[in-house]
Amino acid sequence: MAVEFIPSDPEVLRWRITTSVQSATGPDGSPLFPDADVPGTPGYNLVGLLTSVLRTQGLRINQVLSAMSPRTAEGAALDAWAGFFALERQERTASEGEAEITASVTGQTLQNLYGSRTIPAGTRLLYGAGELEVVEDRDIPLNESRVTVPVRATISGSLVVEVGTALTVSGVSFEDVLSARVSKQVSGGRLRETDTQLRSRLVRALIDPGTADGFEAALLNHPLVSRAVVSQATYGAGTLEAFVVPAEAFPPSTLRAELEALYQGPGRAFVLFPPSEGVLLRVRSAVESQAVTDAVVAYVNNLEPGSTLIISALEAAALSAGAGDFQVLSIRRGLVDEFGEIVEAIPITQVTNLLPRSGKHKFVTRSEWIKYCS
The missing domain is CATH 2.40.30 (Elongation Factor Tu (Ef-tu); domain 3)
Incomplete structure (x- = not known):
C-alpha cells in the first residue's frame, strides 16, 4: 500500500516542484524564483536539479515514508507495527x-x-x-x-x-x-495473512478501549469531549493520563468518572481537565444590547486552549453585532470555580492588542461578566 508522496510521473513531479519554487518568497515577501519555468534561469536550473534527485530517490522515499504509518506500511514494516501492538501475522495453515x-x-x-x-x-x-x-x-x-x-x-x-x-x-x-x-x-485452513488483512486487524486494535490509542479514540467519540491527549505510565507502570478539554465550559461533575470508565485495559486511567480561566471585561459601548453581549461572549468562549485573546478581534465582534462604538477599558482574569465565579481575579493594567497565551487554560465567560459603563 505504498503511497506516492513523490509522484512517479516525471511531468507531474516537475510541475509540482516548479509550482513550489515559484511560490518561494524572501523576507520582504517578493518571489525568489518568479521565472522558474524559463529555461536557463536559476529557478529553472533549481527545478531541474530537484526533479533529477527526487526521480532517482523517489521510490526509496515513498517506501520510507509509507513505513512510518501502520496505515501505509507493507511487509516487514507492517509486521513491526503489528508487533508493537502485540499482534503477529497469521501464517498459512491447512484445513x-x-x-x-x-x-x-x-x-x-x-x-x-x-x-x-x-x-x-x-x-x-x-x-x-x-x-x-x-x-x-x-x-x-x-x-x-x-x-x-x-x-x-x-x-x-x-x-x-x-x-x-x-x-x-x-x-x-x-x-x-x-x-x-x-x-x-x-x-479451518487459511492462506498467509495479507498486508490488507493484517492492517485491518491492526486498525481494530488501535481503537480497542484496552489500549492507549483505543482509549483516546473512545474519549474523542464522547459528545462532551472537545479534545483529548493520552500519555502512558504517567503515574507508574500500567497507568494512563488523559488530558481532556470538555466541550462545555462547565461539564457535569460525573464526567471525570464516566470518562475514566471508558478505559478497558489492565491498569488505571486518570482524566484531567484544564483549569478554566474567566475574563471580566470593563468596556465602553455606544449601544447596550444583548446581541453585542452575546457576540463578545461567543468570541471568548470559542477560544481554543493555548490560543490568544486578541482585543481588536473582540472589539470587531462587538462592532459587527451593532455596537456602533466599542472599546475594552480593562480586563481582569482568574480561575473559575465550580459555581462559575472568577476566583482571585488579577487585573491586567495595560490593555494591549495581545493578551498573553493561556497555556493549557480554557477561556470561558458569561454575559453577566461583561460590564458596561457610560
Whole structure:
C-alpha cells in the first residue's frame, strides 16, 4: 500500500516542484524564483536539479515514508507495527478434519496377513483432484475393522471437504482392502495473512478501549469531549493520563468518572481537565444590547486552549453585532470555580492588542461578566 508522496510521473513531479519554487518568497515577501519555468534561469536550473534527485530517490522515499504509518506500511514494516501492538501475522495453515477408514477384515486378520494393522501418519487419502493426509498413527482394533484418523489437507488454504466424501487410501501395504470417507468436515485452513488483512486487524486494535490509542479514540467519540491527549505510565507502570478539554465550559461533575470508565485495559486511567480561566471585561459601548453581549461572549468562549485573546478581534465582534462604538477599558482574569465565579481575579493594567497565551487554560465567560459603563 505504498503511497506516492513523490509522484512517479516525471511531468507531474516537475510541475509540482516548479509550482513550489515559484511560490518561494524572501523576507520582504517578493518571489525568489518568479521565472522558474524559463529555461536557463536559476529557478529553472533549481527545478531541474530537484526533479533529477527526487526521480532517482523517489521510490526509496515513498517506501520510507509509507513505513512510518501502520496505515501505509507493507511487509516487514507492517509486521513491526503489528508487533508493537502485540499482534503477529497469521501464517498459512491447512484445513483439518477426520476420516473413517474401513477394512474388509478385522485388525487381527490384517496383522496375521500383512504383519501390520497400523494406518501410519502420512498416509494419503485421495478424492477427485484433492488430497488429504493422515496426521498421526492409528491402529485398527484387533476385533474391529474400522478406525477414525485425524487428517489435514496437503496444501494450505481455505479448503472444505464435506462429511461423507469418499476417499481412496494410498501408501499402505494393505490399501487394497481399505476404503475411507470423511467423518468430520475438513475445514479451518487459511492462506498467509495479507498486508490488507493484517492492517485491518491492526486498525481494530488501535481503537480497542484496552489500549492507549483505543482509549483516546473512545474519549474523542464522547459528545462532551472537545479534545483529548493520552500519555502512558504517567503515574507508574500500567497507568494512563488523559488530558481532556470538555466541550462545555462547565461539564457535569460525573464526567471525570464516566470518562475514566471508558478505559478497558489492565491498569488505571486518570482524566484531567484544564483549569478554566474567566475574563471580566470593563468596556465602553455606544449601544447596550444583548446581541453585542452575546457576540463578545461567543468570541471568548470559542477560544481554543493555548490560543490568544486578541482585543481588536473582540472589539470587531462587538462592532459587527451593532455596537456602533466599542472599546475594552480593562480586563481582569482568574480561575473559575465550580459555581462559575472568577476566583482571585488579577487585573491586567495595560490593555494591549495581545493578551498573553493561556497555556493549557480554557477561556470561558458569561454575559453577566461583561460590564458596561457610560
